[in-house]
Amino acid sequence: xxxxxxxxVIDFYAEAVYDIFGKRIDSNAVYCHMSAGTLITSFMxxxxxxxxxxxxxVRKVYEEMGQIMSCINTL
Numbered sequence: 001x002x003x004x005x006x007x008x009v010i011d012f013y014a015e016a017v018y019d020i021f022g023k024r025i026d027s028n029a030v031y032c033h034m035s036a037g038t039l040i041t042s043f044m045x046x047x048x049x050x051x052x053x054x055x056x057x058v059r060k061v062y063e064e065m066g067q068i069m070s071c072i073n074t075l
Contacts, residue, residue: 007031035068
């Protein structure tokens with residue numbers, strides 16, 4: 001099984017859009033929009049995701065949310 005990162009898949013998508021439609025899309029913007037959606041979902045379900053979880057799990061999700069915010073702030 002070949003594992004591809006989200007960014008790689010988005011880059012392939014951007015190439016396909018150009019090949020098919022002749023339009024260029026910003027793959028970084030697509031990735032940031034996907035990240036924003038993940039962040040919104042995480043906040044909406046914060047309690048469900050993290051309630052009663054160990055500190056390590058909460059810390060991991062919190063740090064990922066911080067990384068997403070960094071990406072969004074670069075838009």
